[in-house]
Amino acid sequence: MHDQLGPADSVLRLVDREVPEPTTGEVRIRVAVSGVNPTDWKARTGLYGGGDPVESVPNQDGAGVIDAVGPEVEGLAVGDRVWVTLAAYERPGSGTAQEYTVVPASRAFPLPGDASFELGASIGIPAITAHRALTVAEGGPTRLAPGALDGKVVLVAGGAGAVGHAAIQLARWAGATVIATTSPAKTSYAETAGAHHVVSYQDPDAADQIRAFAPDGVDIVVEVAIGTNNDLDLAVLRPRGTIAIYANNGDKPLTVDVRPNMGLNTRYQFVLLYTVGWEFLTAAAEDINAAITAGALPVGENAGLPLHYFPLDQTAAAHQSVESGATGKVLVTVADL
Structure with a gap:
């Protein structure tokens, strides 16, 4: 997490936090893999501007298993494998670079079939951005x-x-x-x-x-x-x-x-996902899941998108890798689920 803006190796630190409980319309996800995007380091450095820094957990994308469900959640249940995007949007403590995160159920989507958590953490912002660009x-x-x-x-x-x-x-x-x-x-x-x-x-x-x-x-x-x-x-x-x-x-x-x-x-x-509207994000996620099911959206070296792995306690190094222009997808491995 970080509570001030600045370079990754100066402001990001590993801390123990209370495991949060989901409230109405929310789910708690045990995170397996967290994905790092340029928007994550840009937010952490203050490139987007904003007011006074608040306690924040980085990374918008990730994948894992639902382990608790709040009231009035439909279509998702404990044990479901999911991918999540915009986890920290207007919820700075809900980033995916942590063992458990609570997000609105509308931001979590079933991970189809035997699709890997690495794939689930790699799609999110990149794939939805691509979908939006192709449908405007x-x-x-x-x-x-x-x-x-x-x-x-x-x-x-x-x-x-x-x-x-x-x-x-x-x-x-x-x-x-x-x-x-x-x-x-x-x-x-x-x-x-x-x-x-x-x-x-x-x-x-x-x-x-x-x-x-x-x-x-x-x-x-x-x-x-x-x-x-x-x-x-x-x-x-x-x-x-x-x-x-x-x-x-x-x-x-x-x-x-x-x-x-x-x-x-x-x-x-x-195209900027934060303000595009959740109806477009949800529609994109449905189409992306159809593409995953069809085997049309693979990641990894053999698919043209090398994956680079960092453990949770090296999240700062993961951010530095993206910031320095790493080719491929940078992932933070959180848990072996």
């Missing part, structure tokens, strides 16, 4: 399933990242032609994830390469660095296409030139 285009679809993106071309910027990985897999499962951009050193990650075509964003003819795969243009761009990539996106976007923006890695400001966007009828859609 004019005319839909608003849900993902096999055939939902038939005939569509999706460009995934940063195809080697966790969100990019999920976007490749979900788009391909839904029937899209998937093009990804990566650095030359990370091409294999996007290829292994299932991208039909991978282009180095460093190539001066990157737009021409993408256009060769999509002569009529790209329908949806899943964008991680809009300030840097906007010119490339506009060069390959079809008229009335959508650029779904979930981050701006590199921090180059986005400058919007009206004329080319008017000509394309471009739709810029910003």
Whole structure:
């Protein structure tokens, strides 16, 4: 936990806390694996701003087993294997980097079949972000399933990242032609994830390469660095296409030139899960579980998303790994369930 903002090795510490009890509409989860996302270290450092620091347990995503259920909870029971997301949103003590966490039942979702806790802790924010980005285009679809993106071309910027990985897999499962951009050193990650075509964003003819795969243009761009990539996106976007923006890695400001966007009828859609609305999060979780059941959303080295493990008492090192740009998914192992 931490009760002040700052570097991971300075403010994060392992402490004993009372095991909380769930109240109305809540469940208690015995955490097996906690997932670390960029949003976790950014919140811990104060990058998002905010008021005075409060006692907080880090990490929004995780997976484990329900071991207590509060009144008025339906559809979940003690013993259920679940994955959880946004555990600490407006509940700073409910982060998943602890042995037990209590969350509203609406934030916990059944972990299908024999899906691993590692998978459950890896999806959460990355997969729901990808789902949202793939379902905001004019005319839909608003849900993902096999055939939902038939005939569509999706460009995934940063195809080697966790969100990019999920976007490749979900788009391909839904029937899209998937093009990804990566650095030359990370091409294999996007290829292994299932991208039909991978282009180095460093190539001066990157737009021409993408256009060769999509002569009529790209329908949806899943964008991680809009300030840097906007010119490339506009060069390959079809008229009335959508650029779904979930981050701006590199921090180059986005400058919007009206004329080319008017000509394309471009739709810029910003994506942030904290304020997107729980009805969209719940719908995304249902589709993600369907993809998991179909075997379409694997993680690990053989799926293009290496997993990096840290024990609970090394959560600070896990945060540092994500903050320094580790390729793949960083996980904190909490319990062997």
